[in-house]
Amino acid sequence: MSTIENQAAFLTAVKARPLQVGPAPMPTPQGSEVVVQVHSAALNPIDPAIQYMGILVPADGYPYVPGYDLAGVVHAVGPDNTRFKVGERVTGLRSEGSALGGFQLYAIPSIAAKIPDHVTFNEGSVLGLGMTTAAYSLFEKTTLALDLPKPGGNKPNGKILLVWGGASSVGACAIQLAKAAGYTIAATASAKNFDLLREIGAEYVFDYNKDGVVDDIVDTLKDKGDMAGVFCAIARPDSVLLQCAAVSGRLGGRRHVGTARPLGFPPIADWPEGIEVSDCMPGESFKSGVVPAIWGDWLEGALADGSMKCKPPYEVVGRGLDAVQGAVDLMGKGVSAKKLVVEIAQ
Ligand SMILES: NC(=O)c1ccc[n+]([C@@H]2O[C@H](COP(=O)([O-])OP(=O)(O)OC[C@H]3O[C@@H](n4cnc5c(N)ncnc54)[C@H](OP(=O)(O)O)[C@@H]3O)[C@@H](O)[C@H]2O)c1
Known part of the structure; x- marks a missing residue:
């Protein structure tokens, strides 16, 4: 034997x-x-x-x-x-x-x-980790508190989520999770990755390397719908998070920047007043119900029907x-x- x-x-x-x-x-x-x-x-x-x-x-x-x-x-x-x-x-x-x-x-x-x-x-x-990190930052009550995607996907709700760093692992999962939950997606990446962003569901794409990218985002999105918030899939440097805060402050709607920063990171210097910020501890989502909702109820069907790539x-x-x-x-x-x-x- x-x-x-x-x-x-x-x-x-x-x-x-x-x-x-x-x-x-x-x-x-x-x-x-x-x-x-x-x-x-x-x-x-x-x-x-x-x-x-x-x-x-x-x-x-x-x-x-x-x-x-x-x-x-x-x-x-x-x-x-x-x-x-x-x-x-x-x-x-x-x-x-x-x-x-x-x-x-x-x-x-x-x-x-x-x-x-x-x-x-x-x-x-x-x-595994990218999707679970994104799920924490998007769906927990203490973070962006977006609607969870249901099996088969949700109807479009007209609200816009900006995902900063959409070509990262966490960002690519965030785009797909939020899209399945009914949100309209705007995302940043280097221009060479725009095709990927569009393939996974982003409607508006912006090159974060360009001067004036915050102005471009605000000008493009200001009359497109209510903002559901901004998710910054890039944990550092703080300057990236401050760009996300600037977009959130100027576009209004839900003024909240969910981040991929681990809980316990030092506060971000010069964070603007009036914008909420939340950091991330994906392990907590096992207890809150978010992980079971994504991994247990949604993921298998979404992989099968191609809505999660x-x-x-x-x-x-x-x-x-x-x-x-x-x-x-x-x-x-x-x-x-x-x-x-x-x-x-x-
Ligand atoms: N809190 C947690 O428990 C937790 C868990 C997992 C990950 N994280 C953090 O989440 C972040 C993402 O992790 P990951 O695995 O997804 O990383 P990754 O896939 O290695 O990220 C690489 C991507 O980051 C993008 N990027 C770099 N700087 C950027 C900027 N200034 N603006 C927009 N995009 C930028 C690049 O986009 P282009 O190629 O388009 O330039 C690149 O494709 C990391 O900071 C990681 O430490 C935290």
Whole structure:
């Protein structure tokens, strides 16, 4: 009888490099958990930040397996699981607070959703953190408090959301979530990414590199409908957030800038009076009902009918766990409208 063994790419100590590939415990699903055999894992800016800056992992949290976004096949289900069957194809997001993330052969995600046959594992792996971060900032009562998208999508409501940084992972998910919820989307990106913004549902597109972009946005949108707010998918520098505040102040409607800044970041200097601002802690949305509404009720249908696309597009940058360190280093250099993916299963 063959015994299946797990392996992981470990961060063995604070700021250690390279990641060490070696045997890992084979996870056993408890309650409603699922074990996923990881086929593809996508990179996020937080992956190099954790390794290079030594952030987020508590001193006693090593060895730590990084990796947030994954897609693969359900390998085992917990005794209370009624949603998934062994062999189903899924996308997932790492478990908050667990030392064991997506850069391993078998992982337990904190949340998962089935992906339809036309969505490959590489495509399915790009959604997890970007979508969950966007969902927090758009739909929580303490953030932009937009209407949630319902299965099948909502009727257009005529309200406009500006997404600043629409070619980022978080921004591309925000555009699609808000569009499905009925909002008209305006978005910023570099001009070379305008086609992507339009493909995923933006009606008005602006180049944030252009002088006078705030004036352009205000001039274009001022008579197009009520503003539902601004979502800044770019966490820093503060000058970007101040541009969002300027748009919000001048266009009126709901004067609120939801951001992708982690909760606990220092206040933004010179923030204008009268504009609300909210920061982001996606893990909280597991308790509020937003994550279940998006991952549980909406995502599978939206992937099936194409209203949610797996964007930005992926680029495979390596195969196998030994390739993860190189992928983390590439992610550390930054990307444009791209999700870096490692094909984990050989
Ligand atoms: N709070 C949280 O828990 C949480 C979770 C995830 C992410 N985040 C934060 O959310 C942000 C986005 O993350 P991500 O994974 O989506 O990043 P990403 O995909 O790596 O972002 C890259 C994109 O950012 C865009 N960009 C850079 N500067 C910009 C600017 N001044 N204005 C508009 N767009 C700009 C670029 O657009 P062009 O290529 O078009 O120039 C590029 O495509 C990051 O700051 C990240 O730290 C926070």
